[in-house]
Amino acid sequence: MRDFSGLTETLYIATEWIMRFSVINIFWFILNIPIFFTISSAFFGDSEIGTLVYLLPLVFLLPALFFPSTVAMFAAAREWILKKDQASLTKTYFSHVKDNYKKSFVSGMALTAIWLVWIVDFTFIKNENDLLRTVFVVIGLILFVFTINFFSLSAHYQMSAKALMKNAFFVTVGNPLLSLFILFSNLSIFYVSATELLFLLPLFAGTISAFLSFLAFYRFTLKVEKKALSSKEV
Numbered sequence: 001m002r003d004f005s006g007l008t009e010t011l012y013i014a015t016e017w018i019m020r021f022s023v024i025n026i027f028w029f030i031l032n033i034p035i036f037f038t039i040s041s042a043f044f045g046d047s048e049i050g051t052l053v054y055l056l057p058l059v060f061l062l063p064a065l066f067f068p069s070t071v072a073m074f075a076a077a078r079e080w081i082l083k084k085d086q087a088s089l090t091k092t093y094f095s096h097v098k099d100n101y102k103k104s105f106v107s108g109m110a111l112t113a114i115w116l117v118w119i120v121d122f123t124f125i126k127n128e129n130d131l132l133r134t135v136f137v138v139i140g141l142i143l144f145v146f147t148i149n150f151f152s153l154s155a156h157y158q159m160s161a162k163a164l165m166k167n168a169f170f171v172t173v174g175n176p177l178l179s180l181f182i183l184f185s186n187l188s189i190f191y192v193s194a195t196e197l198l199f200l201l202p203l204f205a206g207t208i209s210a211f212l213s214f215l216a217f218y219r220f221t222l223k224v225e226k227k228a229l230s231s232k233e234v
Helices: 006-031 033-044 048-055 058-081 089-099 101-125 130-156 161-174 176-195 200-233
Strands: none
Touching: 006 033, 006 058, 006 089, 006 200, 033 048, 033 058, 048 101, 058 089, 058 101, 058 130, 058 200, 089 101, 101 130, 101 161, 130 161, 130 176, 130 200, 161 176, 176 200
């Protein structure tokens, strides 16, 4: 039981949160090393088709590693926001990976297929027409927000893969402010991580993204639930 006050308590809380964010992010980063390696290897492709060939392993790696590990990271962030006790960061994270693996894998296959279609189409039309390229960029940004909302829904609700996809779509298009916040906050985090503060990627970027995204999503769901409850009372 903590018995701190003043500056000591502040330092303790700060250290506790830094440990939470860094430990979970490190686990997530390690699990996704094959994906980061595959994406970096794609830059060696000498043509657009060559780049796509280098990215082919992602068809398996994303549903097998990225989606289960990221849903688990969002589930851990959810517990922090809901102030649920976690006896062990390691045990908590990997239990989420294990418990949600099958559903995350199935959903991940569907989302990977959607992203694959977008990547192939964008690769071949990006130099053809400015308007069409802009349309595909907008579709890609919407798909990005949709994927983030899918992670939040997966962490918060027990739904089938089909229901998760459907509700992720409704949340994405039904609340522009939430979508804009998720888009700009995540792009800012990963831009800074990739260009300025590289240490953030293995240590904090993923968990900061999960925490901010789920926090915004959770506040949105509370408002929806409150509105629904008020309607029933009337």
